Amino acid sequence: MYHVISTGTAVFVLYLICHFFYKSGFLSLADHRKIWNLILAVTFITTASAGLILALKVTYKWENSFFDSLLRWHVETGIAFSFTGIIHLLWHLTYFKNLFTYKKTLTEEIPVYKQSYTSKHFAANLFFIGYLSSSVQLLLMREILNISGGYELITGTFLASWLISSAAGSYYAGKSLFNNLKRINTFFAISPILSLIMMILFHRLYINPGETPSFLTSIIFNILVLFPFCFVSGFVFIKVLTAAKQNYIYNSGKSFSIETTGGIAAGLIVTLLTSGILNTYQILAISVIIFLLFLIMMYFKPDFNIRLISIAASIILILVSIWQGPDKFFRQILLKGINVESSSDTPYGNITKGIYELEESTYYNHRIIRWKNDEIEREENIHYAMLQHDNPEKILLISGDPSSCINEILKYNVKKIYYVERDPELVRTFMTENFPGKEIMAIQNVDAYSFIRKTHEKFDIVIMILPPPSTILLNRYYTKEFFENVKKKLNDGGIFACTPGSAENYYNYQSASLYSVIYNTLASVFKNILPVAGNKLYFISSDNELSTNICSLLEKRGIKNIYVSSDYLDDELIKMKSNEILSIIDYKTQINTIKRPIACFHFQSYNLTRDLGKIVPAFVIMLILFFLPVFTIKPVNFPMYSAAASLAGFEILILMSIQSSAGNIYHLTGLVIAAIMAGLSAGAWIKPFFPEKKHVKYSMLILLTFYLITGVIINRIILMNSPAVAVAILLVISLIPSFITGSIFKVMTETESTNQTPAGVYSSDLAGSALGFIAISGVTVPLAGSLNTMLIISGLIFIGFIFALMFQKY
Amino acid sequence: MKGRKISKREFLKRCSVVSAGFVCFSPEMLRENPFSEQKTGLKLAMYQEETPRGIMCRICPNECELKEGEVSKCNNRKVIKSKLYTMAYGNPCSVNIDPIEKKPFYHFFPGTRAYSIATAGCNLACLNCQNWSISQTSPDKTRNYTLPPEKVVEECLNLKCKSIAYTYSEPVSFYEYSYDTAVLAKAAGIKNVFKSNGYINREPLEKLCGVLDAANIDLKSFSESTYLRLSGGKLQPVLESLKIYRDNGVWLEITNLIVPTWTDKPEEIRNMCRWLYKNGFASTPLHFSRFYPVYKLEQLPPTPLNILNQAAKIAAEEGIQYIYIGNVPGNEMADTRCPSCNTTVIKRTGYRIDFNKITDGKCPSCGKKIDGIWN
Structure with missing residues (x-):
């Protein structure tokens, strides 16, 4: 006591x-x-x-x-x-009160830049701010996802931390008296390096060798790593925007538009360069060097000789970055203990080859995908499915390591093997060696979802060796739509096998929910589903009868294996395990579809149970992260917050719709983001189409109508006969709300009669986007489905409209 | 006017908080038991002691001192009305039949099957736990079977299993349940085997040894700091446990999981083997087990074979007589050889016994005693 x-x-x-x-x-x-x-x-x-x-x-x-x-x-x-x-707090109460009260008494004049800088200078500055911000965002996101596990919740947390840190920077910029653009831009140029140092430092200090941090640690890691760069990024944008506005060079809308264009350029360039041309840290280094060069040219006004030296030094540094990229060095730090041989980035992930104690292994996004003595993995992947078919001749292998699997497939009298893998670099990695059976392989370097839809081939067996549905992208391969397409491409009595997770001695409620969803989804397409608990959990599906007598089937076929054999397995025990899994399946649970990716949600719930004690603190931090801005946003700016949140959510829905329509997400993702950013940019640039005083209210009403109508018609668009036309319509559709949202930003930042500042509006915009991304992708779409999500988005806009009516009284 | 503005804002704040709570703390996200009712088995815990702070559990070296309502580190023990209760009694969440070789036991009734049970909970928190879904939770959060000790024995007899294995999570954390079951099993002629981390205090262990036939202890590392970082425990109590098991006549086998970058340093392996030899464990089977990336250690490679072979070589150099390599299908270090004449006395392929030439516990070639419990 x-x-x-x-x-x-x-x-x-x-x-x-x-x-x-x-x-x-x-x-x-x-x-x-x-x-x-x-x-x-x-x-x-x-x-x-x-x-x-x-x-x-x-x-x-x-x-x-x-x-x-x-x-x-x-x-x-x-x-x-x-x-x-x-007692001390009571003494200093006035001081603390003042901390949270904005006083307008002390204002510093914005320096007059107009004489020194033209509109082109400011345009370039804003463009490079947008470019550097977005490129660092894209590159850091790849790295942080590699470290933290890469599932959807982490992506949402990353985006939220990013946007909220930027919002904090822009909010603080509105109050700060620090107006020296030269120094602010210099800080901005070096802040990516600061964030990188933080990432390495925290990784070394708080994450054990080989460890994937808990969700709580990942959130804290995200915030700490991103804050230095994002805060400065939000700050510098508002300061340059304000300077441009006050020097009568650009209004806020145009500044926003130029910055957004820089962001679009970054998206396109980074996507292009990571297609096997340059790696993450190389691009990061080059982006910083280019920004520094611009900084010297614009703000330091060097003479001709210094200019020449600066350009030459930058070129040399860029060449050094290309020739001796820093990627291997960073990868070595992040994969502690592994001797990194090579590291290359593709649009889909990072491939690292490492050696540990003379054994080479390959990592994809820091997870091992290829290693020596992989008998258990390769035999289980192949034989549980292949044994179920009397005479498998034509096989489709989706992902996995073909050089390893093919030895097992060739134990059957197979005539043709199709191998589908989206990542070309990964295919090159796997196919470097000569191995038997290569001559009967047909390699398809395409997305499996598209391949299954478009191919005219029919297969006896389809074996899918993809990771579990940890993200919405991976979730596509576990949906009813995909399974239906697979079944259409199977010959009579064909077999489909997938591995949605690991087999365990006990299935907790979350894993049982995940496997129930996958089971029920398969059962909605196939007559028979057989769970086989190996080291991973395999779901074998077919319209024919399936058997748990693996050892008997092996003996009957005369197939000799090392692990999948009666030396290790027992038909009776396999059957018992299979029955145990069937007993935990909830047969009433809903099925997984493109429009309602519930498996992805259950996977994440399951993943969170790895650290049961840390779930509540993690969600408390997330709540604070998302809803703290609500308390700092002025009611007058809430329409911006709700419009941005809705647009972010709508972006997620468009991406999902394109998945189900075209079956290809990767390249079209860039197009969707570019279309939305272009719409924002155009909306912020073009003169408002309504009278200024009524613009926000009318725009909110149009958005409300648009989202409601889109909610009704989107399914019809998805189901159109021509996917190309559907995609085109979806892309055009995405321009509309982004254009209107951009114009809301323009009007709200430029209306002199209100007391809102660009900083306040911009921070509301960023905070709203953060909420939209994570709430829509992580919670509402999986739990409520896409149609209900459109209603939620419309509801959010309606609240924004009410706030516009109540508070925008000009 | 001012009041009106505040009230609107308050309205917004409240709406946000309520919707945030609704969205983020969706019952779907945090639900724990959609399928079945809870089945906890409360029973007064053994080895509890009153202290000025509360009740101390004396089963394991964690020695949790708990106040009313608090739960122990192993997630299994709770103070209710000033008494310590175990929540893990008669409510296993995992029940399986496994070959005894899977545990692994190579010198204890080879070729037999073990009726394997586990409740939720563990007194350590290993980063590489392959049973984390039961070890890092508590029995009130798992879907359990209702299986009191007498029923376990009955099931074991029905299924013709030679032994009951207390395994998967950590049997020390369901001590009362395993002890009571073992007493009944022993009376029914069933063998009792522990697959344990050896993290247990002397007194409860000595009592347990009275009913236990064999134990396979995970010696996770031979470095105090690694033990702490990898598992959250201490090395010394495990070493003490090994001695107690041996001194009490329980058949002992030791497993050392070699985790790359963590526990694969040759000097550490040599020190471990040297300690085992000096402390009279030369004839205790030592299993070097291959690590696979699992649970929190997903960003490591599986243990390279040459490290496992090197470890086996070091163990042989230090005088360990029975050395095995596990988790590597098809490897040659699965056979039992006579330490005197090197004759293969038991040939294994996987979990299957190809032949067992041991006669009366002796090598058929040279007559040397092969340590173990054979029949």
């Missing part, structure tokens, strides 16, 4: 006595405060030291009765410290 009340009372009584002595003239105010400062210091030092020793005791398991007694001291002095702290 601790003395909370008694210690607290003692502190207050002592304070009152001391205060009385001061009021009576025995003590001066200075001495009175000295005494209490001393008490505060002593209690703080005691509490902190005891706490530190206790932390060390727990961490290193020191056993000593002295350490145990420290706990009492830690708590008791902590109580005294807290109460003394409250």
Whole structure:
């Protein structure tokens, strides 16, 4: 028992006595405060030291009765410290109040740049800000997803941390008196390096070798790594935008438009360069070098010789980056202990080859995909499915390592093997070696979803060796739509096998939910589903009867294996395990579709159970992250917040619709983002089409109508006979809300009669986008489906409209 | 007017908070039991002691001191009305039949089957746990079978299993359940085997040894700091446990999972083998097991074979007589050889016994005793 009340009372009584002595003239105010400062210091030092020793005791398991007694001291002095702290807080209450109150009294003139810089200078500055921000975002996202596991929730957290840090920067810029654009831009140029240093430092300090951090750690990691760069990024944009506006060079809408164009350029260039031309850190280095060169040219006004030297130095540095890229160095740090041989980036991921104790292995996004002595993996991947067919001749292998799997496939009398893998670099990695059976392989370097839709071939067996549905992209391969297409391409009695996760000695509720969804989705297409619990969980599906007598079938065929054999397996035990899985399946649960990617949601729930104790703190941080901006956003800016959140959510829906329509997401993702950003850019540039005073309200009404109508017709568009026409319509459609949202931004930042600042509007825009991305992709789409999500988006716009009616009284 | 503005804003804030709570704390996201009712098995815990802070659990070296309502580190013990109760009694969440070689036991009734049970909970928190979905949770959060000790014995007899294996998670954390079951099993002529991390205090272990026939202990590392970082435990209590098992006549086998970059340093392996030899474990089978990326250690490669072979070579150099390599299908270090004449006395392929030439516990060629429990 601790003395909370008694210690607290003692502190207050002592304070009152001391205060009385001061009021009576025995003590001066200075001495009175000295005494209490001393008490505060002593209690703080005691509490902190005891706490530190206790932390060390727990961490290193020191056993000593002295350490145990420290706990009492830690708590008791902590109580005294807290109460003394409250007294100090009351002393300094006015100071703390002022911290959160914006005073307009101290304003610094924005320097006049008009004489020195033309509109082209500002345009270039804004363009490069947009370019550097977006390119660093895209590149850091790849790296952080590699470190943290790459599932959808992490992506959402990344985007949210990014946008909210930027929003904080732009919000603070609106209040800051720091207006030296040269210095601000210089800080911005070096801030990506700062973020990288933070990433490496925190990775070394807090993540163990080979460890995938928990969701909680990942959130904190995201925030800490992104904050330095994003804060400065939001800050610099607002400062340049304000300078441009105040020097009568550009209005806010045009500045936003130019910055967005820089972002579009970054998206296109980064996508192009990562197509096997350059790697992540090379592009990052080159982007920083180019920005620094621009900075020198614009703000440092060098003479001709210095210009020449700067350009030459930049070219040399770029060439050095290309010739001796820093990627291997960084990959070596991130994959602790592995001797990294090579690292290359593709639009789909990172491929690293490493050697550990003379054995080479290949990693895809930091997860091992190829290693020596992989008998268990390769035999299970192939034989559980192949044994179910009497005479498998034509096989489709979706992803996986063909050089390893083919040895197993060739144990059957196979005539043709189709291998489908989207990533060309991965295909090159796998196909470098000569291996038997290569001559009967047909390699299809396309997306499996598209391939299955378009191919005219029919197969006896389709084996899918893709990862579980951890993201919406991967979820496509576990949907009813995909399974239906697979079945259409199977010969009579054909077999389909997939592996949605690992087999365990116990399936928790979340994994049972995931496997129930996959099972039911398969069962909606195939007559028979057989779960086989190997090292991974395999779902074998067919319209023919399936058997758990793996060992008997092997014997009958005369196939000799190392692991999948009666040496390790037993038909009776296989059957028992299979029945156990069937017993945990919830046959009433819903099925997984493109429009309702519920499997992806369950996978993430399952993944969170790895750190049960950290789920609540993680969600508390996320709540704070998302809803803190709501408390800082002025009601007048809420229409911007809701329009941005809706647009972000709509972007996710368009991407999903394109998936189901065209079956190809990768290249079209870039197009969708480019279309939306172009719409924003155009909307922010072009003169408003409604009277300024009514523009926001009318625009919100149009958005509301648009989202409601789109919700109704989107399914019809998806189901059109011509996917190309459907995609074109979807792309055109995506221009409309983005254009209107851009024009809302323009009007809200340029209306002189209101008290909103570009900083306030921009931060509302970013915070809204953050909410839209994660809430729509992570929660509403999987749980409510796409149609209901459109209603939610419309509801959000309606709230924005109400706020526009209430607060935009100009 | 001012009041009106505030109230609108308040309205917005409240709406946001409520919707945030609704969206982010969706019952779907955090639900735990959609399928079945809870089946917890509360039973008064053994080895509890009152302390000034509360109740101390004396089963394992964690020695959790718990106040009313608090749950132990192993997630299995809870203080209710000033008494410590185990929540893991008669409610296993995982029940399987496994070949005894899978545990692995190579010198204990080869070729037999073990009726394997586990409840949720573990007193360590290994980053590479392959049973994390049961070890890192508690019995009130898992879907459990209702299987009291007498029923376990009955099922084991029905299924003709030679032994009951207390395994998967950590049997020390369901001590009362495993002890009571083992007592009944012993009376029914069934063998009891522990697959454990060896993280247990002397007194409960000595009591347990009275009913236990064999134990396979995971010796996770031979470095205190690695033990702490990898598993959250200490090395010394595990070494002590090994001695207690041996001194109490329980058949012992040791497993050392070699995790790349963590526990694969040759000096560390040599020190471990040296300690085993010096402390009388030369004839205790030592299984070097291959690691596969799992749970939190997903960004590591499987253990290279040459490291496993090197470890086996070091163990042989240090005088360990029975050395095996596990988790590597098709490897040659799965056979039992006579330490005297090197004759293969048991030939294994996978979990299958190709031949067992041991007669009366002795090598058929030279007559040397082959340590183990054979029949």
